[in-house]
Amino acid sequence: MPASVARFLQSQRRLSAALRGAFAGASALVALAGCSPRETSPKAESTEAPKPRQAIRLQMDWYPQAEHGGFYQALAKGFYAESGLDVEILPGGPGAFIAQKLATGRVDVAIGRSDDVFTAVEQGLPLVIIGVFMQRDPLCLLLHEDDPVRDFPDLDGRAVMAHPGAAWVRHVEVRHGISINLVPMNYGLARFLADPSFIQQGYVTNEAFVARRAGARVRTLLIAESGNESLRVITTHRAFLRENLPTLRTFVAQSRRGWDDFMHGDPTPAKTLIRARNEQLDDEIFAHALGAMRTLRLVDGDPARGEAPGRMSRARLQRQLDQLRELKLLRPDFVLEDAVSFSAQPDENGPAPSSKSGPGAGWRLTRCRRSCITRRMIIDTHLHLYPAEVARDPVAWATPRGEAWWSQCVAPPDRPSLQGWATVDELLRHMDEAGVDRAILQGWYWRNQATADEQNSWYATWIGAHPDRLAAFAAVATPDAATRESTRRRLDAGFIGLGELFPQIHGVSFESDGWNALMALAAEYRVPVTLHVSDPVASPPGPAPRATPLEDYRDLARRFPQQPFILAHWGGGLPFHELNGRVARDLRNVYYDTAASPLLYDKAIYRRVCDLIGSERILWGTDYPLLTRPRRSRTPGLALDLEEVRAAGLSEVETTAILGGNAARLLGWA
16 A cells, blocks of 8 residues: 555544544543533623633544534634634544543533434433534445445345444344444554455545545445434533533534535635645545535435434434434433433524424424424413303302312312413413413313313314414323323324323322323323422412322333423422432433412522523423412413513523423424
C-alpha cells in the first residue's frame, strides 16, 4: 500500500472506534454520573448592556471531515455567533473519551450514534439525546466485489472485523438467525486490501472510497438496510440541559440551519474551515463524502418514511429502543425519556404525532387542527364539567342514578360546598380571559357505568362542537367486558385518555383481571390514564371512602412501565418519595397534575417538586370549576390558578413546560 494512503488511513479512522471505545468503558464511569457540567455565567439582567455570547463546547467524534460539515458551516458562516452562541468545535480521534467528557462536564455537547447513547445511559451515565443530524447512519460492511455475500443472511459463519459489543452485530444475528465470527477491529484497511475474502466494518462515506482508491473492487452493505434504526445524534449532559435549555434550543436550531446550508447550498465555508483544521483531508475524500451523504440521503432522510433534515422522530427512536430491549442490551423497563429529551427541539415541543411509539409518545390526537398548536400553548389538563340540569339540583339528579357519593362530594349536607358550576360557554370565556388555549375534560369516578356513559356523551357533544379548544378523557366505572367495549367506542370517536379513575371506590384492585384488561386497552390505543390520588394528610374533609395507598401506585407504574399514568392532585404527595432512588426509577412513566393545588398545598410546592424531579413530568390542572380559593373567590375561574404558577419562583422554561409543553408532548400535540 502506498505510504500516502497509509498515512491517510491513519488519519481517517472513524467514529465507531473512538465512540465505541469511549462508551465501552461506561460502566467504570457510573461513579461520575452525578457530576454536573461547568456552571454557566449568569445572564445579564439589563437589556441595555450587550449580552455576552453563551459558550458551547462541541465535541466531535473524529478529526474534522465532511461528515461534520453542518456544524462547521454554522460556525464558518456565523450562524452560531449571530444567535448569541460562542461555539468551540473540539476534534475527536482515538482516545477522545467522549462519554467521559460529557459525564464530567469537560464538554457541553457531543455527537455520536444513538445506540451508543442508549447503552451508555443503561450503564449509568447521565447523557441525553437532544437532536438528530443524520437520519441514516453511514456505517457499512466492506466486501470485495466477488464475495458471495449479497445480503445479511449470507454472513452466517463468516468472519467479520467489527467492534466487539457493537449493537448492530447482535441485531443482525438475531434478526436473521445467523452467527457471525467476530474479528476485533484494528482500525486499518491493510488486511481487507490484502485478503479478497475479508469483510470488515467501515463507513460508506470514507473507507469504501479509500479502499477503491487503493485499487480494491469494493461493494458495501449499509447497516441501516438490515433494519438497524440508529441515527447520528447530538447529546448533552442532563444537568447541562436542565440549566441551559434556551441555549441548547438555539444551538440545535442553528446546527440544523448549518446542515441545511451545507447540504443544499455552497459547502465551501465549511470545507475551508475543515481543511484548515485537518490538512491530511484531501479534496477527493471530501467530495466523495459529501456526494455519498447526498446520494444516500443520510442527512435528508426518506420523506416516504416521515424523515426530514434534523427531524427527531419519537417513533423512530422508540423503534430503536425496542430493538435494543429485544436484544437485551437495555433493561425491560427502560423508557424513551431515560435517554431522550425533545425539549431542545427548536420548532416544536417534541415530534410530530406518531402512533404506537411508547410511553408518553404519539398519543391519540383529538380533532384539533394543527394550526391550533403552538410551542407556548397553555393547557389545563384536569377539569370536570356538567350540563345545566345537573347544576340546578345535583342531589335530585344523582339520587335515581345511585350516585350518592358524588352528591355528597358536590353538595355536602354538613358544610359549605366547594363545588362550582359552569356551562361550556362560561368555561370558554374563562379560558379566553386567562389565555388558556385548550382544556381536557376528565371523567368522574362514578359508581355505575351508565352514569359514566352519560357523562361521556356530554363530553362527546362538547368536544365535537369545540374541537380546537376541548378534549376529553373517558369516564370508566367498573372495568368489566361491557365497559371496555363502551370505552373502546369512545377512544375510536376521539377521546384521548382514560380518567379520572378511582378504582378503590369500587373495590377494584389494580391487580384484578378487569383492571389488567383495561390497561391493555389503554396500551392498544396509546392513551394515558389519569388516576385520582389523595394525600392521606393534606386532603380536605370529604365523604369516605378516600384511601389511596401510595404504594399501590408505585406498584402499578412498575407493572406497566410503558403506560403513562397521570396521578392527580400532585399524586397525593408521591413526588416527595422520589427522593428514594428506587422509587424514582419505578415512577419514570408517571406524571403529576396540579389539580386543586391551592386547597392542598402552598404555591411553594411547584419549586419544591421541580427541584426533586424536574419540571418535565408536571402537568398544570385546575379541577375547574372547583372553588380552590373559597375565601378569595366563590366563583369559578382560571386566572388565579395561572397567577399562582407564574408567581411560584420557576424559570421561564419550567413555567412553559408545566403550563402546556409537557402535556403537548405527552398527547402528541406538538
